[in-house]
Amino acid sequence: MKIKEYLSANRKQIIADLASLISIPSVSAQPEHKPDMIRCAERWKHLLLEAGADNAEIMKTDGNPVVFASKIISPDYPTALIYAHYDVMPVEPIELWNTPPFELTEDNGYFKGRGTDDDKGQSFIQVKGFEYALRNGDLRCNVKFIFEGEEEIGSPSLEKFCRTHKELLKADVILVSDTSMVSAQTPSITTGLRGLAYWQIAVTGPDRDLHSGIFGGAVANPINELCKLIASITDNDGKITVPSFYDDVEEVSAAEREMIAAVPYDETAYKKSIGVDELKGESGYNTLERASIRPTFDVCGIWGGYTGDGAKTVLPSQAFAKVSCRLVPHQDYRKISELFIQHIERTAPPYIKVSVTPLHGGQGYVCPIDLPAYKAAEKAYQRIFGQQPLAIRRGGSIPIIAVFEEVLGIKTVLMGLGLESDATHSPNENYPIELFFKGIEIVAEFYKIFGHNDTDR
Amino acid sequence: MKIKEYLSANRKQIIADLASLISIPSVSAQPEHKPDMIRCAERWKHLLLEAGADNAEIMKTDGNPVVFASKIISPDYPTALIYAHYDVMPVEPIELWNTPPFELTEDNGYFKGRGTDDDKGQSFIQVKGFEYALRNGDLRCNVKFIFEGEEEIGSPSLEKFCRTHKELLKADVILVSDTSMVSAQTPSITTGLRGLAYWQIAVTGPDRDLHSGIFGGAVANPINELCKLIASITDNDGKITVPSFYDDVEEVSAAEREMIAAVPYDETAYKKSIGVDELKGESGYNTLERASIRPTFDVCGIWGGYTGDGAKTVLPSQAFAKVSCRLVPHQDYRKISELFIQHIERTAPPYIKVSVTPLHGGQGYVCPIDLPAYKAAEKAYQRIFGQQPLAIRRGGSIPIIAVFEEVLGIKTVLMGLGLESDATHSPNENYPIELFFKGIEIVAEFYKIFGHNDTDR
Numbered sequence: 001m002k003i004k005e006y007l008s009a010n011r012k013q014i015i016a017d018l019a020s021l022i023s024i025p026s027v028s029a030q031p032e033h034k035p036d037m038i039r040c041a042e043r044w045k046h047l048l049l050e051a052g053a054d055n056a057e058i059m060k061t062d063g064n065p066v067v068f069a070s071k072i073i074s075p076d077y078p079t080a081l082i083y084a085h086y087d088v089m090p091v092e093p094i095e096l097w098n099t100p101p102f103e104l105t106e107d108n109g110y111f112k113g114r115g116t117d118d119d120k121g122q123s124f125i126q127v128k129g130f131e132y133a134l135r136n137g138d139l140r141c142n143v144k145f146i147f148e149g150e151e152e153i154g155s156p157s158l159e160k161f162c163r164t165h166k167e168l169l170k171a172d173v174i175l176v177s178d179t180s181m182v183s184a185q186t187p188s189i190t191t192g193l194r195g196l197a198y199w200q201i202a203v204t205g206p207d208r209d210l211h212s213g214i215f216g217g218a219v220a221n222p223i224n225e226l227c228k229l230i231a232s233i234t235d236n237d238g239k240i241t242v243p244s245f246y247d248d249v250e251e252v253s254a255a256e257r258e259m260i261a262a263v264p265y266d267e268t269a270y271k272k273s274i275g276v277d278e279l280k281g282e283s284g285y286n287t288l289e290r291a292s293i294r295p296t297f298d299v300c301g302i303w304g305g306y307t308g309d310g311a312k313t314v315l316p317s318q319a320f321a322k323v324s325c326r327l328v329p330h331q332d333y334r335k336i337s338e339l340f341i342q343h344i345e346r347t348a349p350p351y352i353k354v355s356v357t358p359l360h361g362g363q364g365y366v367c368p369i370d371l372p373a374y375k376a377a378e379k380a381y382q383r384i385f386g387q388q389p390l391a392i393r394r395g396g397s398i399p400i401i402a403v404f405e406e407v408l409g410i411k412t413v414l415m416g417l418g419l420e421s422d423a424t425h426s427p428n429e430n431y432p433i434e435l436f437f438k439g440i441e442i443v444a445e446f447y448k449i450f451g452h453n454d455t456d457r
Numbered sequence: 458m459k460i461k462e463y464l465s466a467n468r469k470q471i472i473a474d475l476a477s478l479i480s481i482p483s484v485s486a487q488p489e490h491k492p493d494m495i496r497c498a499e500r501w502k503h504l505l506l507e508a509g510a511d512n513a514e515i516m517k518t519d520g521n522p523v524v525f526a527s528k529i530i531s532p533d534y535p536t537a538l539i540y541a542h543y544d545v546m547p548v549e550p551i552e553l554w555n556t557p558p559f560e561l562t563e564d565n566g567y568f569k570g571r572g573t574d575d576d577k578g579q580s581f582i583q584v585k586g587f588e589y590a591l592r593n594g595d596l597r598c599n600v601k602f603i604f605e606g607e608e609e610i611g612s613p614s615l616e617k618f619c620r621t622h623k624e625l626l627k628a629d630v631i632l633v634s635d636t637s638m639v640s641a642q643t644p645s646i647t648t649g650l651r652g653l654a655y656w657q658i659a660v661t662g663p664d665r666d667l668h669s670g671i672f673g674g675a676v677a678n679p680i681n682e683l684c685k686l687i688a689s690i691t692d693n694d695g696k697i698t699v700p701s702f703y704d705d706v707e708e709v710s711a712a713e714r715e716m717i718a719a720v721p722y723d724e725t726a727y728k729k730s731i732g733v734d735e736l737k738g739e740s741g742y743n744t745l746e747r748a749s750i751r752p753t754f755d756v757c758g759i760w761g762g763y764t765g766d767g768a769k770t771v772l773p774s775q776a777f778a779k780v781s782c783r784l785v786p787h788q789d790y791r792k793i794s795e796l797f798i799q800h801i802e803r804t805a806p807p808y809i810k811v812s813v814t815p816l817h818g819g820q821g822y823v824c825p826i827d828l829p830a831y832k833a834a835e836k837a838y839q840r841i842f843g844q845q846p847l848a849i850r851r852g853g854s855i856p857i858i859a860v861f862e863e864v865l866g867i868k869t870v871l872m873g874l875g876l877e878s879d880a881t882h883s884p885n886e887n888y889p890i891e892l893f894f895k896g897i898e899i900v901a902e903f904y905k906i907f908g909h910n911d912t913d914r
Binding site: 028029031089096154206207210214215221287296297309312321322360424425 | 665668669758880
């Protein structure tokens with residue numbers, strides 16, 4: 001059966017199965033969802049067996065379990081390891097969702113719901129593409145699957161799991177569908193990712209909330225001070241002021257900057273798509289560079305004092321922020337984390353107490369474009385989209401990719417099929433339904449190429 | 458019956474009645490407590506009648522009702538109008554309370570609970586002092602009571618109420634027990650109050666929360682920008698940078714600064730009492746000056762982005778802050794509010810939208826120390842405490858005091874009996890039990906003096 005017929009015949013069931021994944025609120029950041037993590041892993045185990053895996057099991061880690069499955073056809077064939085994650089981001093602020101976040105809704109050509117792109121939608125594309133290739137007799141490689149439940153909180157247990165199960169995870173390449181393309185009209189494959197460092201800052205002033213009339217003016221206000229501290233981390237040129245922060249930043253070549261300039265980019269459309277009048281970033285770099293090859297400093301959350309209705313006058317005891325840096329290749333997140341903490345501790349004034357706690361981190365990654373699996377993916381995109389995909393660097397982070405290289409010695413190809421407009425990590429996450437089915441075709445096409453050539457391992 | 462005997466005989470009932478007030482969560486800032494405002498007003502009406510008022514009624518305003526009561530003895534006598542408020546501050550963060558906030562607890566010589574000082578405790582002192590003076594035949598003045606339910610949100614309805622009921626509220630002086638003394642060992646009467654302006658700032662960047670990897674570095678982050686904005690409002694000398702902000706600030710005379718320097722003040726004890734290692738404030742002024750005769754800029758609350766567990770990476774759409782300035786005599790809060798809004802709007806960068814909404818405001822106040830009622834209060838404090846009370850300026854704001862002067866043409870004497878350690882506006886608000894009963898003696902003593910002298914009106 002041709003793939004289009006196959007997808008047409010099974011369309012209803014495929015959507016129902018995707019819906020069963022979306023319906024499980026597997027939010028790794030929120031402890032109350034612990035039982036949902038197990039339910040989601042169980043659901044994947046079932047779906048991987050249905051897709052044709054010889055075996056699938058739920059394996060313990062120090063945190064949420066890993067789902068492992070495999071289809072071994074021949075020891076003579078190369079092996080692809082499909083990595084994905086079954087956890088999703090929190091859905092707050094929930095009042096901004098137009099549809100129930102944990103319900104797969106079809107709306108005007110789009111799937112809607114948390115995880116429809118990141119990463120339940122994209123990983124189900126991998127599974128269904130594998131299923132077709134297997135049933136159609138196209139597989140000339142072995143396929144293993146490792147689906148983890150902690151990607152959105154920085155994969156804290158997966159490195160140890162990889163070290164413990166190196167033999168089980170042996171493969172020639174890792175495939176990951178968890179990134180975005182330039183657009184549905186401009187297919188692209190991500191060849192670089194930013195790293196990440198993430199901290200929580202706590203500023204403590206007086207040991208209790210004070211009356212701002214009685215004490216105001218005489219005692220440092222922790223929110224004022226937290227704001228000054230955060231404001232001081234970037235200068236007027238958008239540079240990060242932490243000493244030695246830029247020491248290891250890769251100076252990207254003029255040739256690569258030219259390649260970035262070749263990416264179709266319409267600033268007016270870009271601004272309109274996110275509802276801003278003007279853009280802002282590091283001077284000396286354009287928007288695409290700022291969002292991919294340059295490090296950043298963003299406050300992800302801030303809170304302190306009175307945040308209810310009305311006008312409570314208070315000089316609060318504490319203030320908090322969650323802050324993060326996206327890092328670029330060669331910047332080591334552990335070193336940056338240390339530099340940041342030292343800088344804050346060194347510059348904190350004596351009238352407040354400041355503590356900085358690292359919450360998360362990961363290295364950046366670069367994929368060589370002459371890798372056999374990269375070439376197979378490139379050809380698959382080219383055939384289905386009708387045009388050569390661009391090789392681009394992206395601004396996001398998948399810290400575990402660098403760990404795979406370090407611990408397992410395996411390179412990863414980032415067969416991402418998302419779009420920036422999918423609102424991953426935001427309210428109203430969505431994914432175009434036709435791109436979902438096109439993605440399955442691309443994965444199936446990949447298996448018609450990868451392993452069919454002697455140079456593929 | 459001597460007052461000590463009277464208080465001893467009635468001690469249990471007085472405490473039970475105070476407990477009945479504390480048990481009503483009359484939090485004006487939180488709309489869910491609307492019914493409690495009515496309950497609290499009803500309770501006061503009952504207690505004022507019990508204390509000996511001829512009549513007491515609950516009167517409508519545009520907001521929470523006013524309780525009005527009076528005892529008219531003779532048109533030939535001067536009239537004192539007792540102003541107080543039956544609303545209290547919110548109790549959040551509730552987890553920091555060691556006792557239930559809306560329950561009067563007796564602990565080691567202290568009353569504990571929201572309002573035990575501010576202002577249920579202090580206003581009940583006024584009522585019980587009046588009751589004794591009346592029963593003992595000491596009254597040579599008429600007494601009126603006006604207890605409002607919106608002081609903690611800036612008394613938005615009281616000015617109109619005063620304009621509407623000028624005749625009813627006619628009096629020679631207003632007495633208010635809602636301020637603090639230097640300490641239980643150093644009695645003092647407040648002769649100056651700071652004004653207040655209070656705003657909410659909203660910063661909007663992109664029209665939804667964005668992925669901080671995909672967009673980070675290229676798009677202004679509203680929290681980063683809010684922090685920069687707040688940080689820019691004060692300079693390194695602790696001065697406020699809003700143009701023309703200091704234009705009308707009263708330059709306090711050297712003589713008055715000397716009087717402030719005479720107030721007993723132990724910096725080590727002050728720092729210890731609030732748990733800070735160092736103090737911070739405007740350069741060129743000492744701690745007591747910074748907290749009374751100089752204006753301030755304090756952030757009372759801030760929020761935005763992800764504030765839950767874990768490390769969600771997000772570039773949020775919006776960030777908010779509640780900010781306030783304490784003002785000093787001659788600074789008009791309306792003018793300052795306008796200057797502040799104009800400054801923010803003028804300096805807001807084009808890559809974010811900033812809106813500033815005034816939430817609250819009031820003028821500062823100065824009380825002349827040759828006022829007959831001031832002199833009577835001074836003598837009453839002197840007799841009960843055994844020492845002359847200091848005349849001091851305080852940093853807090855009771856905006857309605859300036860309105861009384863403007864609308865009713867009546868000066869106010871601030872017969873405050875609180876202590877700075879009472880944790881008003883904070884968790885674990887408390888009030889020393891013996892000071893509570895001493896306060897009743899002072900008020901009763903006041904009535905033995907005020908009106909007994911021909912010069913008293």
